[in-house]
Amino acid sequence: MKSRYLAAAGIAAVLAVAGCSSGKSSSGGSSASPTPAGSSSASASSSANTASGTLTVWLQTDAQTGWPKEVAAATQRFNAKYPNVKVDVQYQTWADHLTKLDAALAATPPDVVELGNTETTKYMATGALADITADKGKFDNSDTWLAALEQSVTYNGKLYGVPYYAGARAVIYRTDQWQGAGLSNPPTTLDEFLKDGEALKAKYGANDPNYSALYWPGKNWYGAMSFVYGYGGAIATQDSSGKWTATLESPQSQAGLAELKKIYDALSKAPADSDESKQDSIMAQGHVGMIYGNGWEVGVITGPKDKGGNPDLKLAAFPMPGPDASKPLPSFLGGSDLVIPAASQHKDWAEEWINDFVGNTGMTALVNDAKVIPNTTSLLSLLGDNAFAKAASNSWFVPTAKNWADVESQNILQTMLANILGGKQSIADATKAADAQINQILNGS
Known part of the structure; x- marks a missing residue:
């Protein structure tokens, strides 16, 4: 599995090339540190001083190898309040952590668990996680959490976790070709983006039949839905009764897909029935001017030649622009959440440790030292001109x-997009078919 964060060295390199082209304390934020319900500050402090036991924390090995100092600092802050509570941090691997978690939930669960943000819904839906809605104000910066990360820990209007860190997508481009086509500043609107892509195509595609100014695999649904949301549409919405309604047929969603098709037809030679899994290695082959990808793909593209990379390429990145210059196209956010199993006997401790780790003080250190994209818009500026941080806004x-x-496993969006971009179906017909399938699945038992 690819690392879920952009390594410090890699992101520093992106910041360097992108720059050529284009708080509060841990007791601050939304409220003070967690205080047990019904306790005065003085009694809570006394209780914390006398509390004893073990708080078990499961983090992925990304933290062990990428930011162990920040993990240790969080525990130190926690132990300043709970001096007799031992924090047992156990590192897990992405390959088997869910199998281990499922077994632990049936026996003795950990108190804090890191989940990939696309994994959290399953556990929220089954009631396996503690509802911390009433405690949201205890967490620093909870009023400025990244929107998509907050959505990933919200189920039926209730909060079941705290955003940890994010990964975003941006346009990765070759600076030599950009300059060779007479281009300078990154585009600020999709119209400008298309115009710049056409300049690349005219310069480098005339003698290269395999050239894509923008290599856009047709089944790239994470990227395609950015167009849907950027034009005011959505995959589906939920009403107050809990019913889901697919909305890809809406005028806004169709407008976004129409814009994507216009750009795809003009700039991309990628097959409509392919996905984005190999777009980085394809860019390394030298026939691509731009891709829409994750930060870690920069390292793949410029990696060693014996691993399919091309270290001679000079790259930079910019957020995919939106319909107007007011904000970039929304990016899908990958990343991680921190959750508390419902069966944990130490919810107050768990909330305190989480805030010590990813509250304002801890998150600031994570951004400065490990260069992760933070869980809050209030700290994005610490990454300077980084395109992926800007995209996360x-x-x-x-x-x-x-x-x-089930929608993902049945490839409903991928099939819809392949049919639209491959010319097999109109946008109206393809979205109608997709909506019908999505409605049936999301509202099924």
Whole structure:
């Protein structure tokens, strides 16, 4: 599995090339540190000083290798308040952590668990996680959490976790070709983006029949839905009764898909029936001017030649622009959440440790030292001109419906997009078919 964060060295390199082209304390934020319900500050402090036991925390090995100092600092802050509570941090791997978690939930669960943000819905829907809605104000910066990360821990209007860190998508481009086509500043609107892409195509595509100014695999649904949300549409919405309604047929959603098709037809030679899994290695082959990808793909593209990379390429990045210059196109946010199993006997401790780790002080250190995209818009500026951080400022997330995973596994969006971009169906017909399938799945038992 690809690392879920952009390594410090990699993001520093992106910041360097992108720059050529284009708080509060841990007790601050939304409220003070967690205080047990019904307790005065003095009695809570006394209780914390005498509390004893073990708080078990499951984090992924990304933290062990990428920011162990920040994990240790969080525990140190926690122990300043709970001196007799031992924090047992156990590192897990993405390959088997869910299998281990399912077993632990049936026996003795950990108190804090890191989940990939697309994994959280399953556990919210089954009641496996603690409802922390009433405690949201205890967490620093909870009023400025990244929108898509907050959505990933929200189910039926209730909060079941705290955003940890994010990964966003941006346009990765070759600076030599950009300059060779007479281009300078990154585009600020999609019209400008298309015009710049056509300049690349005219310069480098005339003698290269395989050239794509923008390599856009047809089944790239994460990217395609950014157009849907950027034009005011959505995959599906939920009403107050809990019913989901697919909305890809809406005028706004169709307008976004029409814009994508216009750009795809003009700039991309990628097959309509392909996905984005190999777009980075394809760009490394030298026939591509731009892709819409994750930050870690920069390292793949410029990696060693014996691993399919091309270290000679010079790259930079910019957020995919929106319909106007007011904000970039919304980016799907990957990343991680921190949750508390409902069966944990130490909810107050867990909330305190989480805030010590990803509250304002801890998150600031994570951004400065590990260069992760923070969980809050209030700290994005710490990453300077980084394109992926800028892209994260405007984001979207998949519907947090209990059956959403079935929509993905049945490739409904991928099929719809392949049919639209491959010319097999009109946008109206393809979205109508997709909506019918999504409605049936999301509202099924």
